[in-house]
Amino acid sequence: MxxxxxxxxxxxxxxxxxxxxxxxxxxxxxxxxxxxxxxxxxxxxxxxxxxxxxxxxxxxINSEEYKWQQRFTTEIGSTVNNSTKPETVSSGIKKIDKGCPYDCGLCSNHKSAPNICLIDVTNRCNLTCPICFANASAAGYVVEPTFDQIVQIMKHFRSMKPIPAVLLQLSGGEPTMRDDLPEIIRKGKELGFTELMVTTNGVRFAKSPELIRKCKDAGMNAIYLQFDATDAPEVWKKIRGVNLWPLKQKVIENCRKVGFFGIVLVPTVAKGINDNQIGNILDYARDNSDIISGIIFQPVSLTGRISFEELMDLRYTTSDLKKAINEHTGDAIGQFYPIATSAKMTQLLAWFDEMPTFSMTSHNDCGFCTIIIINDKNEFEAIENYFDITGIMKWSNKVWDMIQKREIPKPTGLLKGIDLSKFGVLYDKIGNFIDDMTSLGYRQIMKAYYFAGVARY
Known part of the structure; x- marks a missing residue:
């Protein structure tokens, strides 16, 4: 600014x-x-x-898309009457004094409970990156909570009512610097976190497939791997101080060796340094999609005093990122959606599986997401080529709103015009639903009703 x-x-x-x-x-x-x-x-x-x-x-840089994001979020209605705000937590709900952002912490103004318990388990690091989101080692001394303190933090997040945090992300510094990392992961699993992620530069995982195996066996579901370029030594040196490309390839190789299939690439995007690597990173993820499940692009944050001219030289927005992705793929990816538009759908799908009904209600300017299809020719395709995403979101919102009101659906209206025999097992379930709806639990009724409706899209 x-x-x-x-x-x-x-x-x-x-x-x-x-x-x-x-x-x-x-x-x-x-x-x-x-x-x-x-x-x-x-x-x-x-x-x-x-x-x-x-x-x-x-x-x-794209006003029409920006305005579409605002309209679409309102049209979908995923955040309307969708509060998952915490009512109680072990340390108590924070009192409001000056308001956001001064009273940072869980207060009565929060519209949703935290989904992720993110713990910096150490500020130690085995790299000295020129660009560092965590500003690791800047304190000049080690800051490292004990195992018991980490457990206390986990219990705090799991104590939130009515919806506890369901995801555990261990970060730093470099979390693999801790030799007790597998034990921390195992304890998180015991406390009920359903997804356990480790954010890492990959140095120790590159050296030790056994460490990957130990973390995997303890319950690690995902590795968030720092990944700023492919084979571009000068880019690596500018961002990380050293060429890490051989090391990153070794991490991928070791994960494949031990059968770990949950890698998420996390590129830090700095304008004029590695924004020309976005296409290469997409292609690398596609070519290794057997173990790479996604990419989280993170444009560099700019803070402090700076002239407008300098700011424009450095500012890289999510719209710049979308443009680069579309240019590389020939617009094959399709639409990008504000994260919050999936809020009710994620709650619905979690409820079907008797999991905590977490929801992501971030502002529509704060991030976007999509699902990329890789076809039989190893080409990128838009998910919209297979599904009506807007229709599915609207239907998900409708069913979730019905569930909140404990409404019982009228199956005949929904099923009119649908040939259920095309849907295999779903056909049998819907048949049972029609023949003897009262014999099914409410959750099973709504699950069958929902997937019958999804068949329209």
Whole structure:
């Protein structure tokens, strides 16, 4: 965010919405406008502090897509009447004083409970990366909670009612620096976390397939692997200080060797340094999709005082990322969806399997997701080629809302026009549903009803 000395460039700009932001100088609440710059078609934020003047920053390079995100999130309605806010927690709900972001922590303003218990198990690291999200080792001394303290943190997150955290992410520093990492993972599994992830640079996993095996056997489901490029030594040196490409390949090889199939690549994207590697990373994930399940791109965060010209040289938004993905794949990926639009669907699917009904309710500007299909020719395809995603989301929301009201569906209206014989086992289940609906539990009724409806899409 940079300061501007004139408001003349805001004339004739379309206002998308207004919001509240922070002054980067005094950190006080200030009013802000999200607008479209007609000269560039960029979406910009302008905000004004009574003491420090006006500031502006870029949110998106594609105003039409940005506005679609706002409309789509509202249209889908995934966050409407969808509070999963914590009611109780072992340490108590934090009292509100000045409000967000000053009273950071679980307070009554939260609309959803935390899904992820993320613990920095150490600030030690075996790399000295020029770009580091965690700013590891900056303290100048070791900060490392004991095993018992980590267990206490886990229990705190699992104590939340009515919905506890279901995902455990162990980070740092470099979490594999701890020799008791498998024991920490095992304890997390015992406490009821359903997904256990380790965020790592891969140095120790590259050296020791046995460590991967121990963590896997303890319950590790996913490795979030730092992965900023493929075979580009100069890029690695700029971001990590050393060429890590051979090491990353070794991690992949070792995971394949021990039968671990849950790698998620996590590239840090820095404009002008490795934004030209996005296509290579996509191709690498495709070619190793037997053990790589996804990619989480993380554009570099920019903070502190900076001129507008410097900011524009460095700022890399999610819209820049989408553009790069589309250019590499020839627009084969399809639509990107705000994460929160899946909120009710994730709760519904978890409820069907008698799991905690977690939901991701992040703001629609904060991230996007999609599912990429790799066809028999090893080509990227859009999931929309196979499913009507918007239709499935709307149907999921409708069924979840029915469940919240304990409504019983009327099967005849839903099933009209559907040839159930095409759906195998589902046909038998729906048949039982029609013949003797009262013999099924409510969960089974709604599950059958839901998947019969999904067949339309």
């Amino acid at each position: 940079t300061q501007t000395n004139s408001q003349s460039d805001r004339e004739n700009m379309e206002i998308i919405r207004t919001t509240t932001s922070l002054c980067p100088e005094c950190m006080e609440h200030v009013p802000a406008e999200i607008v479209v710059d007609p000269k560039t078609n960029w979406v910009m934020m302008y905000k004004t502090c009574k003491d420090h003047g006006e500031f502006k920053d870029k949110l998106s």
